[in-house]
Amino acid sequence: MAKGAEQKENNRGNGESEGESKIDVVMGELCPVCSKKSLTLTEREQEIPYFGKVFLFSMTCTSCKFHKADLECAEAKEPARYSIEVSGSDDMGIRVVKSGQATVKVPYVANIEPGEASNGYVTNVEGLLQRIKKQIEVVRDTEEDQDAVQKAKSLIKKINRCVWGEEKLRIIIEDPTGNSAVISEKAAVEKMKVKSVGEQH
Numbered sequence: 001m002a003k004g005a006e007q008k009e010n011n012r013g014n015g016e017s018e019g020e021s022k023i024d025v026v027m028g029e030l031c032p033v034c035s036k037k038s039l040t041l042t043e044r045e046q047e048i049p050y051f052g053k054v055f056l057f058s059m060t061c062t063s064c065k066f067h068k069a070d071l072e073c074a075e076a077k078e079p080a081r082y083s084i085e086v087s088g089s090d091d092m093g094i095r096v097v098k099s100g101q102a103t104v105k106v107p108y109v110a111n112i113e114p115g116e117a118s119n120g121y122v123t124n125v126e127g128l129l130q131r132i133k134k135q136i137e138v139v140r141d142t143e144e145d146q147d148a149v150q151k152a153k154s155l156i157k158k159i160n161r162c163v164w165g166e167e168k169l170r171i172i173i174e175d176p177t178g179n180s181a182v183i184s185e186k187a188a189v190e191k192m193k194v195k196s197v198g199e200q201h
């Protein structure tokens with residue numbers, strides 16, 4: 001059935017603010033960190049082409065600045081591991097879905113570990129690299145060990161060179177919940193074996 005002109009998706013930019021989905025907002029909730037009634041909850045849906053519908057949640061406290069965001073697929077997915085080599089502008093717009101349970105590895109650069117403090121979001125390769133860069137910038141700006149500062153500076157240069165297309169980086173995203181993906185034909189996808197407790201290594 002014709003559904004009118006299909007809008008061509010613009011993949012550039014940081015990829016985190018687009019989409020015309022409606023947002024449910026609840027304000028004045030109790031903050032789990034500072035116990036003030038200044039927590040805002042949001043929930044929205046986003047349809048991700050070639051992946052499906054995801055629900056995005058966030059909690060933000062205006063008093064203590066606590067912030068947590070995560071996402072979940074509408075359909076249950078298999079645990080999966082995505083791997084992609086990226087470089088330059090063509091790859092920077094590739095859509096990335098990352099849940100709070102995902103481990104992101106950029107070999108020889110840095111990792112994003114899963115867990116309580118880890119956020120879930122929809123972004124693109126460039127947005128993901130910028131987040132990793134910010135993480136390394138914190139090290140550069142706060143570390144007292146000069147070797148660590150030098151190492152951070154060279155990693156930041158490496159990321160910049162990748163964004164400019166002068167160097168290749170591999171991005172690996174592993175998510176035992178299956179709520180993460182790299183949406184590109186270039187990405188290799190494997191089913192992930194989830195180790196159960198007591199299973200031999």
Ligand SMILES: [Zn+2]
Pocket residue numbers: 031032033034035036061062063064065066
């Ligand atoms: Zn708070």
